[in-house]
Amino acid sequence: MGKVFRFNKDVDTDQIIASQYLLYPTVDEMKAHTFESLDANAVLKALGVRAVLAPSFARIFYRNSINIGLPAIVCDGLYDAVRTGDEIDLDMEKGIVTFGEQTFSCTKLPVHLQKILDRGGLISSLDEM
Amino acid sequence: MGMTIAEKIIARAAGAEAVRAGEIHTVTLDYLMSNDGTTHLTIDMYNKLRNPRIADKEKLVWIVDHNVPCDSPKTAASQKKMRDFARDNGITFYEGEGVCHQIMCEKHVVPGQLIFGADSHTCAYGALGAFGTGVGCTDYLYGMVTGGSWVMVPETLRFNLTGKLTDRVTARDLILTIIGMIGANGANYHAMEFVGDGMKNLTMSDRISICNLCVEAGAKTALMEVDDITLAYLEEHGGRKPAACFKSDDDAVFEKTFDIDLSTIVPVVAKPHFVDNLAPVDEVKGVKINEAFLGSCNNGRIEDLRLGASIIKGHKVADKVRFLVVPASQEVYRQALREGLLDIFMEAGAMIMNPNCSVCWGSCQGVIGAGEVLISTGTRNFKGRAGDKNSFVYLGSAATVAASAIAGEIVSPYTY
Numbered sequence: 001m002g003k004v005f006r007f008n009k010d011v012d013t014d015q016i017i018a019s020q021y022l023l024y025p026t027v028d029e030m031k032a033h034t035f036e037s038l039d040a041n042a043v044l045k046a047l048g049v050r051a052v053l054a055p056s057f058a059r060i061f062y063r064n065s066i067n068i069g070l071p072a073i074v075c076d077g078l079y080d081a082v083r084t085g086d087e088i089d090l091d092m093e094k095g096i097v098t099f100g101e102q103t104f105s106c107t108k109l110p111v112h113l114q115k116i117l118d119r120g121g122l123i124s125s126l127d128e129m
Numbered sequence: 130m131g132m133t134i135a136e137k138i139i140a141r142a143a144g145a146e147a148v149r150a151g152e153i154h155t156v157t158l159d160y161l162m163s164n165d166g167t168t169h170l171t172i173d174m175y176n177k178l179r180n181p182r183i184a185d186k187e188k189l190v191w192i193v194d195h196n197v198p199c200d201s202p203k204t205a206a207s208q209k210k211m212r213d214f215a216r217d218n219g220i221t222f223y224e225g226e227g228v229c230h231q232i233m234c235e236k237h238v239v240p241g242q243l244i245f246g247a248d249s250h251t252c253a254y255g256a257l258g259a260f261g262t263g264v265g266c267t268d269y270l271y272g273m274v275t276g277g278s279w280v281m282v283p284e285t286l287r288f289n290l291t292g293k294l295t296d297r298v299t300a301r302d303l304i305l306t307i308i309g310m311i312g313a314n315g316a317n318y319h320a321m322e323f324v325g326d327g328m329k330n331l332t333m334s335d336r337i338s339i340c341n342l343c344v345e346a347g348a349k350t351a352l353m354e355v356d357d358i359t360l361a362y363l364e365e366h367g368g369r370k371p372a373a374c375f376k377s378d379d380d381a382v383f384e385k386t387f388d389i390d391l392s393t394i395v396p397v398v399a400k401p402h403f404v405d406n407l408a409p410v411d412e413v414k415g416v417k418i419n420e421a422f423l424g425s426c427n428n429g430r431i432e433d434l435r436l437g438a439s440i441i442k443g444h445k446v447a448d449k450v451r452f453l454v455v456p457a458s459q460e461v462y463r464q465a466l467r468e469g470l471l472d473i474f475m476e477a478g479a480m481i482m483n484p485n486c487s488v489c490w491g492s493c494q495g496v497i498g499a500g501e502v503l504i505s506t507g508t509r510n511f512k513g514r515a516g517d518k519n520s521f522v523y524l525g526s527a528a529t530v531a532a533s534a535i536a537g538e539i540v541s542p543y544t545y
Contacts, residue, residue: 059318059349060265066279067267074151112155113279122271127179129275 002050004086006079045070051090053097053106055079066113069121073097075106131378133285134352135320138260141373142243142280150284150382158188159242159259159372161272164229165193167247169207171266172214175273184276189220190237192229196493197485227458227484230254230426233261234337235366235460240355241373243280245272249344250426250508255351256336257359258374260320262350283320283349284384285377286311290327292392297542299436300335301428301506301526304342305397307389309407317347319384322377324354327391333362334432341427342508345404396542398504399524402512410529410541418523419501421446421534422515424455424482425489428506428527431456431464437531438470440545446478447537453495454479455487479534491515497522504533 041064044052051071065072073090075097082088082099089098095108109117119125132140132147140148142156163171168191175181183189191211196204208224215222223232229246230253238244240258244251247269254261262280264272272278294303308315321343323336331339336358340351353359355374363369377383396410423429423437434456446452454474456462462484465471471481488495489507496516497503503515503522510522525533528542535545 056317058314059347062281062318063264063268067271107151107153107281110153110155110279113153116279122267123174123178126271126274129180 001087001089004082004084004088005049006082006084041065041068041070051092053078053090066117067122069117069119069124071109071117073106075104078104078106130382131380133320133377133381133383134258134322134354134375135260135283135285135350136381137375137377138241138243138352138373139280139282141241142260148282150282152282153279154282155277156243156280157277158245158272160190160233160237160244161188161269162190162192162229162233162244162246162248162251163269164191164248165195165204165208165211167266167269168211168214171247171269171273172210174266174270178274181274183218183273186219187221188276189273190233191215191220191222192226192232193222193224194227194229194232194484195486195490197225197483200493225459225483225485227456227460228426228429228486230337230341231429231457231461231484234333235458239363239369240359240371241375245269245278250341252343252348252351253337253341253426255340255343255353256333257363258353258355258371260350260352263344281318283318285320285322285352285381286316286348287322287324287377287383287386289386289388290323290325290331290391291388292327292390293330294391294394297436297528298394298396299526299528300331300338301342302397303389303391303394304339305399305404305407305524306394307387308342308346308405309397309399310387311346313345313403313405314347315405316343318349319347321346321348321351322353322383323351324377327389328353328356329358330391331358332432333358334430337430338427342404345509396526396529398529398539399510401510401521401523404510404524406510410525410539413523413539414541416523416539417502418450418504418533418538420451420453420488420495420497420503421530422453422455422488422495422503422505422507423527423530424453424457424487425505425507426457426486427489427508429455429457429461429484431461431468433506433527434461434465434470434474435468436527438473440528440531440542441477441479441535442473444477444535444545446534450534450537451495452477452479452534453482453488455482456484458484477535488515504530504539506530
C-alpha cells in the first residue's frame with residue numbers, strides 16, 4: 001500500500017537545460033546553466049516517491065524515471081478516482097492498481113525491466129551484470 | 130488483430146511474433162547513433178562503470194556535427210574525448226562530413242531497423258522505413274554496453290496523404306501545418322505514420338524533412354512504407370538492402386487517422402517561440418529580418434538548395450542581412466558545387482558554410498544577438514535556440530527563407 005499525492009500537471013523536463021550548454025565537457029560546468037533540479041525524476045525518488053502514475057507521460061520523463069529506478073506507470077481512470085491521502089496498491093507484475101473495491105489496469109513491467117528497477121536503475125544494473 | 134509498422138518493427142527487434150501498443154518490450158538495437166552534443170557525457174559515464182564494455186562496436190556510429198569546426202577550447206576538449214575514444218575502440222566515426230541524420234540516411238539506415246540516436250531528430254529515419262527514436266546518455270550507454278534496451282510500443286497516428294503539393298509549397302510547409310494542427314504535444318509518445326497516394330509525389334528529401342520534424346509534435350517516431358522511391362535511394366546510396374519492409378495491416382489499430390490533401394497546403398511559418406505557433410506566411414509578411422538560414426537536417430539537402438537557388442538567382446541578399454547557406458553533408462555540398470548552385474548563392478551575397486548543424490543549434494556559427502530576427506529552415510525556434518535569449522526565430526521552407534533573404538523581411542515564397 002502507498003499514499004497518493006495527486007498533482008494537476010505532469011512535470012516537463014524538456015526545458016531544464018538549454019541544449020547548447022550540453023557541449024560543455026563536464027556535468028559540473030553544465031550545472032551552472034540549469035535550473036536547480038537537474039533531474040526532476042531523481043528529486044522525486046529522493047523524496048521517497050515509490051512510483052509515478054499518470055494517464056500519459058512526456059517521453060523524456062517516462063524514460064528518465066524508469067532509468068533511475070522510479071517506476072512510471074500509465075494508468076487510465078485512476079486520476080479521477082483518487083485524492084491526495086488515499087491509499088492504493090500497485091502490482092506492477094500483473095499491471096493492476098487497487099483502490100478500495102476498484103481496480104484499474106496499468107502498464108505491466110516485464111521481468112527484465114523489474115530487475116532494472118530493483119537494481120536501482122539502468123546504470124546501476126549494468127554494474128551488477 | 131493486425132499490426133502497425135511501429136508494432137512490426139518492435140516485434141522484429143523483440144523477437145516476438147506480435148506486440149501491441151502500450152506493452153513494454155526488451156529489444157535488440159540495430160544502430161546507436163551519437164553526436165558531439167552528448168557523447169562526451171556518455172564516455173564519462175562509461176568510464177565510471179565497474180566493467181565497461183561494448184556489446185557490438187559495429188552498431189555504434191559517432192558523428193561530430195554540432196560544432197564543426199570547433200569554436201572553443203571547451204568544445205575542443207569534448208570532441209577530443211569523443212575522437213580518442215572512437216579511435217581506441219574502433220567505432221565508426223565521422224567528422225565534418227555532415228549533419229548526423231543526413232549521414233545516417235546517406236550511409237547507414239535501412240528499412241526495418243530499430244535505431245536509438247542521442248539526438249531528438251532521430252525520428253528522421255522513418256523516411257527509410259526504420260524506427261528511429263531519440264534517447265539521452267543513460268539510455269545510450271545501456272544500449273552501447275548491452276546492445277539492447279527497453280521500449281514501450283507506441284500507439285499510431287496515421288496521416289493519409291493524397292494529391293500533390295503546389296508550386297513552391299514544400300514538405301516543410303506540410304509538416305509545420307500538421308504540427309500546428311495537432312499541437313506540440315499532439316503526438317506525445319506516439320508513432321506518426323504517413324501513407325497514401327500522395328506519397329508517390331514526395332521525394333526522399335521531402336520524406337526525411339517530414340519525419341525529422343515529427344518530434345516537434347511530441348512523437349516517439351515517424352514511419353513510412355518502403356516503395357520504389359525508397360529502394361532507388363538505397364540503391365544510389367551504397368546499394369543498401371532492406372532488413373525488412375513493413376506495411377501496417379488492414380486491421381491494424383490506429384488511434385486516429387487524418388486525411389490530408391497535399392494540394393490544400395499553403396506556405397506557412399512557425400512564429401517565435403514554439404514550432405506549433407503557426408501562421409500562413411502572408412500573416413507575418415513584413416517582419417524585418419537580420420539573418421536567414423538555409424540548412425540543417427530538416428532542409429539542407431540538394432533539393433532545398435536547388436529551390437533556394439532558383440529563387441535567389443539574379444537577385445541580391447538585402448542590405449545588412451546575413452544569409453547562411455549550409456549544405457547538410459559533403460555529398461550535398463559537392464553536388465551543389467557541380468550544379469553551380471553555390472555560385473548562384475555567392476553571387477547573391479550569401480555565405481556558404483561547411484556542412485554542420487550551424488545556427489539551428491545556436492552555438493557554433495551565425496548566432497544572433499539580442500533583439501535580432503532569424504528566418505530559418507532549422508528544426509526549432511525555442512527562446513534562445515539560435516543565440517541570445519532575447520532573439521526571435523521564425524521557421525519556414527527553403528523557398529520562404531530564400532525569398533525573405535532577398536526582401537530583408539519575411540515575404541511569401543511567390544514574391545520573386
